[in-house]
Amino acid sequence: MTTAALPNNSIPDRSFWQRNQQTWAPWLFLAPAILFFAFYVIFPVFQSFNLSLYEWDGLGEAEYIGLRNYEDLYYEFIDRDAFYTSLKNNIIWLVMYLLAIPAGLFIALFLNQTVTGIRLYKSLFFFPFVISQVVVGLVFTWFYDPAFGILNVVLGWVGLGPVNILGNEYTVTYGIILAGLWPQTAYCMILYLTGLNAVNPEQIEAGRLDGAKGWRMLWHVVLPQLKPATFIAFVVTIIGALRSFDLISIMTGGGPFGSSRVLAYYMFEVALSEYGFRMGYGAAIAVVLFAIMMVFICYFLWSMYREERR
Amino acid sequence: DGHALSGDLKIFLDTSNPAPRAAMEASIARFGEQHPDLNIETTVIDREAYKTQIRNFLTADAPDVATWYAANRMRPYVEAGLFEDVSDLWQEPEIAENLASTKGAMTIDGKQWGVPYTYYQWGVYYREDIFKELGLSEPTNWEEEKANCAKIVASGRACYTIGTKFLWTAGGWFDYLNMRTNGFDFHMQLLQGDASWESEEVRATFANWRELIDMGGFLENHQTYSWQEALPFMVNGEAAAYLMGNFAVAPLREAGLSDDQIDFYQFPAINPDVELAEDAPTDTFHIPANAANKDAARAFLRHVVSAEEQTIINAGDALGQLPVNAQSSVDDDEFLNQGFEMLSSNSPGGVAQFFDRDAPAEMAKVAMEGFQEFMVKPDNLDRILSKLERARGRIYE
Amino acid sequence: MFPTPLEKRPPSARITYQTFLPLALIMWLLPLIAVAVFSIKPGADFTNANYWGMPSSFDFFENYGQVFFNSDMPRYLLNSFLITVPTVIGAVALSAMAGFALGVYKFKANIWIFFMFVAGNFVPFQILMVPVRDLTLDLGLYNTKTGLVLFHIAFQTGFCTLFMRNFIKALPYELIEAARVEGISEIRIFWYVVLPLMKPALAALAVLIFTFIWNDYFWAVVLTQGPESQPVTAGITAFNSQFRAMYHLMSAGSIVAALPPVAMFFLMQKHFIAGLTLGAVK
Amino acid sequence: MTGVTLKNAIKRYGDVQVIHGIDLEVQDGEFCVFVGPSGCGKSTLLRMIAGLEETSDGTIQIGARDVTRADPSERGVAMVFQTYALYPHMTVGENMGFGLKMNGVPKAEIAEKVKMASDILKLDDYLKRKPANLSGGQRQRVAIGRAIVRGPEVFLFDEPLSNLDAELRVEMRVEIARLHKEIGATMIYVTHDQVEAMTLADKIVVLRAGVIEQVGAPLELYRNPDNRFVAGFIGSPAMNFLNGVVKSGGVEVPALGRSVAVTAKLPADGTSVILGIRPEHIEVQQGAGALKADLSEALGGVSYLHLETLTGERIICEERGDDRASEGDTVDITFEPRRAYVFDAASEMRIR
Amino acid sequence: MTGVTLKNAIKRYGDVQVIHGIDLEVQDGEFCVFVGPSGCGKSTLLRMIAGLEETSDGTIQIGARDVTRADPSERGVAMVFQTYALYPHMTVGENMGFGLKMNGVPKAEIAEKVKMASDILKLDDYLKRKPANLSGGQRQRVAIGRAIVRGPEVFLFDEPLSNLDAELRVEMRVEIARLHKEIGATMIYVTHDQVEAMTLADKIVVLRAGVIEQVGAPLELYRNPDNRFVAGFIGSPAMNFLNGVVKSGGVEVPALGRSVAVTAKLPADGTSVILGIRPEHIEVQQGAGALKADLSEALGGVSYLHLETLTGERIICEERGDDRASEGDTVDITFEPRRAYVFDAASEMRIR
Numbered sequence A: 001m002t003t004a005a006l007p008n009n010s011i012p013d014r015s016f017w018q019r020n021q022q023t024w025a026p027w028l029f030l031a032p033a034i035l036f037f038a039f040y041v042i043f044p045v046f047q048s049f050n051l052s053l054y055e056w057d058g059l060g061e062a063e064y065i066g067l068r069n070y071e072d073l074y075y076e077f078i079d080r081d082a083f084y085t086s087l088k089n090n091i092i093w094l095v096m097y098l099l100a101i102p103a104g105l106f107i108a109l110f111l112n113q114t115v116t117g118i119r120l121y122k123s124l125f126f127f128p129f130v131i132s133q134v135v136v137g138l139v140f141t142w143f144y145d146p147a148f149g150i151l152n153v154v155l156g157w158v159g160l161g162p163v164n165i166l167g168n169e170y171t172v173t174y175g176i177i178l179a180g181l182w183p184q185t186a187y188c189m190i191l192y193l194t195g196l197n198a199v200n201p202e203q204i205e206a207g208r209l210d211g212a213k214g215w216r217m218l219w220h221v222v223l224p225q226l227k228p229a230t231f232i233a234f235v236v237t238i239i240g241a242l243r244s245f246d247l248i249s250i251m252t253g254g255g256p257f258g259s260s261r262v263l264a265y266y267m268f269e270v271a272l273s274e275y276g277f278r279m280g281y282g283a284a285i286a287v288v289l290f291a292i293m294m295v296f297i298c299y300f301l302w303s304m305y306r307e308e309r310r
Numbered sequence B: 001d002g003h004a005l006s007g008d009l010k011i012f013l014d015t016s017n018p019a020p021r022a023a024m025e026a027s028i029a030r031f032g033e034q035h036p037d038l039n040i041e042t043t044v045i046d047r048e049a050y051k052t053q054i055r056n057f058l059t060a061d062a063p064d065v066a067t068w069y070a071a072n073r074m075r076p077y078v079e080a081g082l083f084e085d086v087s088d089l090w091q092e093p094e095i096a097e098n099l100a101s102t103k104g105a106m107t108i109d110g111k112q113w114g115v116p117y118t119y120y121q122w123g124v125y126y127r128e129d130i131f132k133e134l135g136l137s138e139p140t141n142w143e144e145e146k147a148n149c150a151k152i153v154a155s156g157r158a159c160y161t162i163g164t165k166f167l168w169t170a171g172g173w174f175d176y177l178n179m180r181t182n183g184f185d186f187h188m189q190l191l192q193g194d195a196s197w198e199s200e201e202v203r204a205t206f207a208n209w210r211e212l213i214d215m216g217g218f219l220e221n222h223q224t225y226s227w228q229e230a231l232p233f234m235v236n237g238e239a240a241a242y243l244m245g246n247f248a249v250a251p252l253r254e255a256g257l258s259d260d261q262i263d264f265y266q267f268p269a270i271n272p273d274v275e276l277a278e279d280a281p282t283d284t285f286h287i288p289a290n291a292a293n294k295d296a297a298r299a300f301l302r303h304v305v306s307a308e309e310q311t312i313i314n315a316g317d318a319l320g321q322l323p324v325n326a327q328s329s330v331d332d333d334e335f336l337n338q339g340f341e342m343l344s345s346n347s348p349g350g351v352a353q354f355f356d357r358d359a360p361a362e363m364a365k366v367a368m369e370g371f372q373e374f375m376v377k378p379d380n381l382d383r384i385l386s387k388l389e390r391a392r393g394r395i396y397e
Numbered sequence C: 001m002f003p004t005p006l007e008k009r010p011p012s013a014r015i016t017y018q019t020f021l022p023l024a025l026i027m028w029l030l031p032l033i034a035v036a037v038f039s040i041k042p043g044a045d046f047t048n049a050n051y052w053g054m055p056s057s058f059d060f061f062e063n064y065g066q067v068f069f070n071s072d073m074p075r076y077l078l079n080s081f082l083i084t085v086p087t088v089i090g091a092v093a094l095s096a097m098a099g100f101a102l103g104v105y106k107f108k109a110n111i112w113i114f115f116m117f118v119a120g121n122f123v124p125f126q127i128l129m130v131p132v133r134d135l136t137l138d139l140g141l142y143n144t145k146t147g148l149v150l151f152h153i154a155f156q157t158g159f160c161t162l163f164m165r166n167f168i169k170a171l172p173y174e175l176i177e178a179a180r181v182e183g184i185s186e187i188r189i190f191w192y193v194v195l196p197l198m199k200p201a202l203a204a205l206a207v208l209i210f211t212f213i214w215n216d217y218f219w220a221v222v223l224t225q226g227p228e229s230q231p232v233t234a235g236i237t238a239f240n241s242q243f244r245a246m247y248h249l250m251s252a253g254s255i256v257a258a259l260p261p262v263a264m265f266f267l268m269q270k271h272f273i274a275g276l277t278l279g280a281v282k
Numbered sequence D, E: 001m002t003g004v005t006l007k008n009a010i011k012r013y014g015d016v017q018v019i020h021g022i023d024l025e026v027q028d029g030e031f032c033v034f035v036g037p038s039g040c041g042k043s044t045l046l047r048m049i050a051g052l053e054e055t056s057d058g059t060i061q062i063g064a065r066d067v068t069r070a071d072p073s074e075r076g077v078a079m080v081f082q083t084y085a086l087y088p089h090m091t092v093g094e095n096m097g098f099g100l101k102m103n104g105v106p107k108a109e110i111a112e113k114v115k116m117a118s119d120i121l122k123l124d125d126y127l128k129r130k131p132a133n134l135s136g137g138q139r140q141r142v143a144i145g146r147a148i149v150r151g152p153e154v155f156l157f158d159e160p161l162s163n164l165d166a167e168l169r170v171e172m173r174v175e176i177a178r179l180h181k182e183i184g185a186t187m188i189y190v191t192h193d194q195v196e197a198m199t200l201a202d203k204i205v206v207l208r209a210g211v212i213e214q215v216g217a218p219l220e221l222y223r224n225p226d227n228r229f230v231a232g233f234i235g236s237p238a239m240n241f242l243n244g245v246v247k248s249g250g251v252e253v254p255a256l257g258r259s260v261a262v263t264a265k266l267p268a269d270g271t272s273v274i275l276g277i278r279p280e281h282i283e284v285q286q287g288a289g290a291l292k293a294d295l296s297e298a299l300g301g302v303s304y305l306h307l308e309t310l311t312g313e314r315i316i317c318e319e320r321g322d323d324r325a326s327e328g329d330t331v332d333i334t335f336e337p338r339r340a341y342v343f344d345a346a347s348e349m350r351i352r
């Protein structure tokens, strides 16, 4: 074949960049984000792991103490001390916070109508999510106030109360969670509203022909289609539950006598609060929190990986 | 001052309540007038937030002058080398002579690390009119105290208002009950980790405390209030008294109580065998080791402890507290007079700073949380004490 | 549509619904309405225990005047803007580039880098607290807005990249191929072809990040102190201790602090909701 | 099994009326196809029968029952949707049995009926799969199976094949025909596709803008359209239309430059008419005439010759056999008079 | 203007080879159409020519240049995508001029070239519009315009019309034919559509599983397929295939129960062969024979009669004229010997 030796004469010489831009371009685009992220997120995670093996008051030299911090946590757990309370409360948070999902769904179903002004209603229902948790916490503290809170005013009308939600070690966590559920429910509601928008109307019609009505339609036909929305609602709710800090800090400061602490708050208290500055110990708590979260992160990544493989 | 001061002077204050804030800002303004070339920047930080932030700004972004507290409370920073040694100031006759009584509280390792600018008595502030109405008089011993309280409770009021949300108010109660029950020395031993929380002495203290709790002496739901939020109960007459520092007087007056309605008495004796001792927390000024303008900072410290300045800032309508300078005059205020009198003549047992200033921070936190729990659930005492004892084992090691 | 549209139900259902709707809304927003009413009450109402009744006088100007002229709130508000706006710009810019790289190019590490961003985004940020604080101290950025901004950019980049990548992935790949056939360089493809198409995503993200950052409290407490650099969320706690138990002023302060994200939400509602759903649901 | 009867059925959306009083009788066991341009109301009418859209006025009867206000599930109808509308989270078997389950039929009975339907549709091997793992044709079969399982009196299809590719479409079309023969139920079928309509229907209903234009058997519509619209709509490629004027017993057609003989009873001389002639009925005369062949599309067995006439009106002729005209030729065309349709130019009604 | 030459072009995705050594020469100015079943590699091959997929092995030449490793932009090709791939944020004019602008062509020149292209495509009135405000056909026209503006040597089309509806498809098909005539560039075109392939192509390339089955002019493939696959693929409805055995100069076809005469040069007696016969070449003999007509699809001008043969193999015949068989009839079929194709049963290659 003569053509095999045909010279490449008409292809112009190109610069290194031009020849390799498809290979290098992604790295160029990624570089700033990766640098920032590695520096401020990835690297500190490992630093925290490391720090949890030290005792350090944030002022002097850090002292290597091996697993002593974890040992202390273990004993705190056995003795049902602060760490135990925090862990227990975190689990309560995880479970109770998930109520935002059915509640959000319920409100979304309620609002999924076309009457005049419904858009405004939807926005107003969404409102709590936009407001800072600091403000939400403040508002709910007043709401619960044992002396003048409207909760007790209302309870008074029906001859109940007064109750001191935030002053009672058994109710305080639930009281704070309820405050947290308020914005979180709004969040789930929006997710479901958009989800409902995307529900295939023909499937609903098929369901109607099949004789599915009301709850059975919801359960058998609509909910399965809302699975993506439910998944996201689940993820954001779990994350929200494990990150809960602002509300506790504002509403009770962990009290009364530490009974509303969660890991995230406890570690802040241990590491950075007035009476704290046990940095290593705080890091150890963070590592435990991280381990719990890791279960969910892995689940999330795994399901994303499955999606990608499709 | 030999030369004119210039440059920037950064001052951090924790006097975030309106009256003290105004008093301190006025004092700084007077200092500024004397030094027109000095560019003074004052930052007032919320008192509670300040306590956590001090570590940060001492290490990172240090001001030139910062408020803090005396005694054990300044120890971590002294040990970490974050406070400037100001022993030189204490050599100056003006300070050496006039502030001698507070020198001990400012001394660690034989050096002085700051200057005090105010101190104040603790004690029981009560509603004189209610006492009159019920025919009560100031108690001097525990029996009278309880009898009074019983009558107050019977009238549908709480004897004591208190807000323990931020815990330390309960620490004040413990201080007094323990000092009255076991004496100053035992109290100090306990706080220094040298006595057991599960000892008989401590239990006796709590037993006394419990008597008041059981009779309904304390405001309900105190665990949800800050100390300020507990004030209105006294103002409204739902509670008759408040164990508090003298800084409570200003807000009480502001809220509309006249001096005819408020009065003060020393916490009554419980165990006649121990000498009376008092809490008198001292608030201080320090120069961070990383300060930029230490000359100006020293000048400011001199300014703030000077006799006339002390008189002004501690006046009843300002801080409303006691001056640290022996040359200053105590404002002619019934509470300040009584307090000054009490501290200088009727506190033979000794003068403590305050629970969370005398005990290490970590211990203070755990203990005060225990006090709060005890006040809500007195039945948990055994559990609480064993927890405190465990904490003692860990913290003082 | 589910549930059955009202048009297909008896008129009585429609009337019931339309009367119930505002009632439900009032119940739902009761806490907020209370704050709004609190904020225009005179202080005397609280000492007279008139907490939930009608305001005895309309003290809007007095109360908000206090907030604006007698406290550090204006400074805090300014700080919030100075923190939020650069963060939004930075995070959106970084993640647009990263999302482009991850959404368009096929290379081995692609999915792992993507997962790194996703995982990092879900990390409980408390674990970063101590190291990031030290890092910021070491950089001399403690208690500066810059320090806060840099960290926020980095942390938000995780979420934004997830969002951007999914958005870009959903763009027709042919657009990029068409551009390549036309001899356009990769950087120009990003700038001229992809970026204009991402406008809705950029807007959605910007709005979303704005509220996230505006409402951040935790990092504000960890990385800053005092009115020279703290945002309004932290400022409100200082404000509240300044005016403790003065509910009318605290309410006014809260309302002022909450207003900008609320305004943002109402102005950019479409983008906002798109952002919430688009980024995650993909 | 029962027929469907519509009496003056009307549908309004707010102020807009989209179905204008339809009277229609579909016999028991008949295969009835609705055709018409997009937006003419085919789907709406079908959905009114299904009960998915409310009927604004008039009545709908299924068998002897008036179902105008009945719930969809009570009408004894089953519907197959264009997008299949399978429940993605259920297996094929569950999809088919869902309607029965909702109606409280015992499990064993459901299983039996699903088995029966899957036998008919050769879906046995797929019963455990999710719809996502099926091809388009299989999905459509499941959708039909779901309809069968419920044992309805009337099957409704809304463009069931339009999402399939050409080959599958042919296959499924034959399958639906077979199914109709096998179970003999009444079927109403909406389509856009000529071939489907012609091959499947016992009766075609041509709709335009919410009104019935003509009802009849497929070949009847092809051979004997009532008006120009139906004539142009049925048949592919579409009928050619040329303007003409009646003149002395014939039609003068300017496009062809001559008079044309027709068998229709023509109106008075001078009346404007439209002459219609189907491509397959045209004979092309090569080498003569004045019509320019500007494009010839050869598909193998058949070619389509595009002609430009004298007036610029265009004509398409079908050519078969080996001797076909090529692009650029000038040709003439002829056709049998009985193949020419005549329509009144004003009313567009057929003149027979 | 230049042709395209592929030499042993191979494409592998990881371990999977999808294009197996294609040798192909597309002449300068030729209109070449790739057809084949879905997944056979048509798009892949086209994208290899465009440079959007790397060529794993072999060479691709455009004109005299070896472009195997060249960047898409350096190949002098333009591509029109199935989904148009218009930049939605640019106007029609900007879309067309974008490539030139990015390559630094002066504004005036761009404007001129855009003008020229929009003249050809009658897009003048739309230059200021955004793609979203155009119909599908207009969008496709813009996509073609964008290709024209760059003045490429080779146009590549990947199923450009498959997103359009039936009517528009016909219209655009004619337009592309006209365009090719007008600018005369080399064009390579991928389609699924029989009609497009037959009417547009100068040369059709039939692909199966990454291999070329046959290359030739449309009617050549129709008349003279090389193998059973091509014979079955080209022509619609598809050719009927019946099994047979060579016997004494004819083909014994059990399905018909008789021997059939063919013109092909038959192999030795006893060889198994496949007989192929197109529906349009079959004459149906009514009233005689043993083939059962079980379905008649009447489309008007033409009917398709489905027959079941003696062996169960099925045959489709095209019927025209007025006298057509009906369902249930028993019929026989005849065809001219020259119309019957014979394929080797084992290799499926044509026996001529």
Ligand SMILES: Nc1ncnc2c1ncn2[C@@H]1O[C@H](COP(=O)(O)OP(=O)(O)OP(=O)(O)O)[C@@H](O)[C@H]1O
Pocket (backbone or CB within 6 Å): D013, D016, D018, D036, D037, D038, D039, D040, D041, D042, D043, D044, D045, D192
């Ligand atoms: N919900 C509605 N509100 C108002 N008008 C509607 C509604 N649904 C349909 N229409 C109108 O009713 C008419 C008939 O619609 P329909 O869907 O029945 O048409 P179709 O014949 O099925 O068309 P296609 O062949 O495109 O499916 C259309 O003009 C449409 O615009």
Ligand SMILES: Nc1ncnc2c1ncn2[C@@H]1O[C@H](COP(=O)(O)OP(=O)(O)OP(=O)(O)O)[C@@H](O)[C@H]1O
Pocket (backbone or CB within 6 Å): E013, E016, E018, E036, E037, E038, E039, E040, E041, E042, E043, E044, E045, E192
């Ligand atoms: N990125 C890829 N990785 C692995 N296999 C691929 C990839 N892209 C395509 N293939 C495979 O290559 C083969 C040819 O695909 P191609 O898209 O060229 O087919 P096609 O003939 O264009 O089909 P269609 O008519 O459906 O467009 C298919 O079997 C496909 O599965």
Ligand SMILES: [Mg+2]
Pocket (backbone or CB within 6 Å): D042, D043, D044
């Ligand atoms: Mg329709």
Ligand SMILES: [Mg+2]
Pocket (backbone or CB within 6 Å): E042, E043, E044
């Ligand atoms: Mg393809």
